[in-house]
Amino acid sequence: MDIYEKQLQEEIPEFEESQQPEKMGELDLSSTMSAVKIHGWKQVLGIIAVAIFVIGGWELLIRIFKVPEFVFPAPSAIAVALVKSFHNILPHFLVTLGELSAGYAIGATTGLVLAAVLTQVPYLEKIITPYILLLITTPTIALVPLLMLKLGFTIWPRIIAVALASGPMVMINSVTGFRRTDLAKIALAKSYGATTFQIFTKIRFPLALPMIIVGLLVGGIFGLITAVGSDMVGGKMGLGNKLAYYSSLARMANFFAVILLVSAIGITIWIIFSSIGKKWASWQE
Amino acid sequence: MNDDYVIVVDKVTKVYQSERGPVHALDRFSMKVKEGDFVAIVGPSGCGKTTLLWGLTGLHPFTSGKAYILGEEVGKPKREVGIIFQQANLLPWRTLIQNIYFPLEIMKENVDNYSERIEDLIESVELTGFEEHYPRELSGGMQQRASIVRALSYDPKILLMDEPFGALDAYTRDEMDTLILKIWKKTKKTIAFVTHRIEEAVYLANRVYVMTPRPGTNSAVFDIDLPRPRPEGITMERKFFEIVAEIKRTIVRDVEKQKKEGKYQSQAYSTIT
Structure with a gap:
């Protein structure tokens, strides 16, 4: 017997406001959208x-x-630096983008699957949540030196750090989404003989989707922060590495040019998920 | 012996295990409904009317007693039974037409076989042209009309209606009552209609079952001897009022009796308005 059947058995059918999906949840960052x-x-x-x-x-x-350039660069100097040293920065840009994509793909997928599975088993969810909170509150950049002892100066410590930073963010938001049980809608599907799987794909998932998208957005931004930070800590490549390098030489125009590229990645992440949100989650407004 | 009846409810009881202890919602309630009949079930708020319909749909089991739909004991939800909920209960991420096709989608049936029928239904509830709209763009009455089409889309023999118009304003509600009678006449469905509005029950049904306050059990049954189709203005006639008044008196008497015995639970556990 699945949990809905149990709920349907033990709860008095009601159609009050409380049965409507909750809009608020922990870490509800839907306003960012x-x-x-x-x-x-x-x-x-x-x-x-x-x-x-x-x-x-x-x-x-x-x-x-x-004001001399090494103190604070003018916008024109930053633009010139960006164009001039772009071929130098590009490989680093690609390394950071690679870390971010790989780490995010692993973290987000794991987070989403875990959220979907855990919310089906409330007992497990309660046991695992403290550990997820621990992961969220721990800056995973701090783990990079430790991981490097095991994995060396490869890209893997950074990918793992990104996955550990973005995964829990995706997970905790998705959990909030999957927890919105709208008993009336589940009863509706059940009355047509829906299976547990159908209830998941046709009711629970669409109901959770707005929160999942928020989680994916926030996870992406956390992943970016972690990728750039990890570059600074470990490795010879990556945008974070370039930031540390340029600031040590006081080449501030180049430094700002790199920051501009980091922001560009962040804004792209935001644009991607807010347009997905507009398409798939606009029913909520 | 029950061959003539498509719905047979035999002393069903339902006890919920809530956090505040067991809640006795239904107590040995019985009823019988003939094919093509229109019965209404009335009673004070929280008397277990919704519980009864959800049980008949197969959404939750009764604690004791038996219920049969088309001669078969109720277990899992059946294709022959369609339920209409207190609220339109449309899925907000689907358009109106996608909502209407939702049952067929769940049943994995070929949508094309039903498209003509559904088009007709949409027209009969005057929703043509709104197929691609999302629920939030529709009024409450339109949403509830869409939910009626959804319930009829796969052509169930029996319609269970759980205070379907409770959330609508008075004028829309009257319009919906007329619409339901029109649909009933056209489709010849068997309808069990739950409401706390006695006027609505008398206007719609052939037979009205009165339930006592929680735990809901049989109080009285009224056969409504009014002409069919209901003449215009019938709700303003003396005979109509007399039936309504008689039913109201029965309910008040039941409440008073429970109060005297100290059993009346008022709305303490009630969530149904």
Whole structure:
């Protein structure tokens, strides 16, 4: 007998508000998905105007006060550095992107599967949750030196660190999603003779999807932070490594150019998941 | 001996194991429904009406007693039975038409065999043109109409309706009652209709079962001797009022009796409005 059958047996059917899927959960970061919503040309113009004002003002101040590049670079210097040293930075960019993709793929898949399985067994879920919280609160970058003792100066310690950082994030958000049991909708599917598997694919998964997407987004950003941080700690390649290198030489224009690339990855992650969210989870609004 | 009856309920009891101890929801309730009949079940809030319908659908087992649908004891949900819930209960991530096809999808049946029938049903509830809309874009009445089409989509013989219009406003509710009678006349389904609105029960049904307050058990049965099809304005006639008043008196008497015996649980455990 699966858990829904038990619930259906032991709970008095009710259709109050409490039966509606909860919107809030731990680490509910759904606001990050809707924070930036651009409506109309007025807002677009406003955003561009702010960019021009900030970048122009920055450039102007640096020129007026003749701030040397090693103290703080002008936007123009950063742009020049980005173009000039792009061929130098590119291999490092690809290494970081590789770590992130591989680690994220492993972490996110594991997190999602674990969430789906654990929520079916409430007892197991209760036992495992403290350990997941431990993983979330531990900066996994700190594990990289330890992993390097075992695995050497390869890319693997960093991939593992990314997986350990993104996986639990995906998992804890997905768990919140899968926990939204809408008994009325499960009863509906059951009344047509739905199997446990059908209830999962046709009710529980779509119900959980908005939270899963939030988890994937947050996990991606955590993965990026961990990838760049791990580059700094261990290894000769990667964007984080480049950041440490340029700052040690006070080549601040190049330093900022690398930061720009890191942000570009982050923004891409955000764009990917917010557009997925718009397509698959917009019913919730 | 029960061959004439498509629904036979024989002294069913349901006790829930809640955190606050056992809740006695239904107590030896019995009823019989003939094929093509329209019965209503009324009673005060929380008297176990929903529990009865969920049990008949096969969503949860009764603690004791037996129930038969089409001569077979109720166990797992049956294809011949369709349930309409208190709320439209549409899946918000599906469009209206995807919601209507949901039962067929679960039953893994060929959708094409039903498309013409479903188109007709959509037209009869005046939802044509809204097929691609999402539930949040539809009014409460439209959503509940869609849920009726969903329940009828796979052509079950028996419709169980669990206060389907409770969440709607008074005008929409009256419209829906008329619509249900229209559908009943057209499709010749057997309908068991749960409501706490006595006027609705008298207007719709041939026979009204009255349940006592929780634990719900048989209190009285009224055969409604009003013409079919219901003439316009019947709800404003003396005879209609007299039947309604008689049923109301029965319910008040049951409540008073339980209060006197100190058994009345009011809404303490009730979640059903």
